[in-house]
Amino acid sequence: MTIATFFRGFFTGRDRAPSELELSDMGLSRADFRRLSTSKAGTRDRMEALAAQYGVTPALIDADRGLALELAQTCGHCQCAKACQNALDLGVDFDAGRCPNATVYADMSPA
Template sequence: MTIATLFRDFLTDRERAPTDRELADLGLSRADFTRLITSKNGTRERMETLAARFGVTPAMIDADFGLALELAETCGHCKCANACQNAIELGVDFDTNRCPNASIYADMSPT
């Protein structure tokens, strides 16, 4: 289950923000929650696309909830997110040197 799926399921049909206790049950702080819900659209797609360039799969990202959260927060607020998203949509390569998660993906790389 991806972080996005977890939140979508958790927040479906809610008329209020989650309580601190509910967030704690999810392993999130209020700050983490705020960063995630204010992330730019396409965060997960960007994460998976850039990770794949290093041989990292979605399952590898999701294997460590804390790491997945860190990657999502960084990607969701990245200054290069628009350029990255445009590259994905146009089907062209995006310079991984511009990705703040690239070093983590490189460390995760199975090769």
């Protein structure tokens, strides 16, 4: 289960924001929660597509929850998200030089 899937499932249909205790249990600050909950649509798909260019699998992304959170926050608010999504929609690789997470994926690369 990805972090994004977990949070969507946990918070879907709730009539209140999570309590400080709930956030603490998940290792999130209120600011982290706001950033994740306001991420652009398709964030996880874009993360996985760019990571795949470096041989990084979803399992590798999710192996370190803190790192996965950072990657999701960065991708979810990226200024290049539209261009990245367009590349995905066209079935072509996105220019990794424009991705703020590219160096992290390169460092994570198993190759």
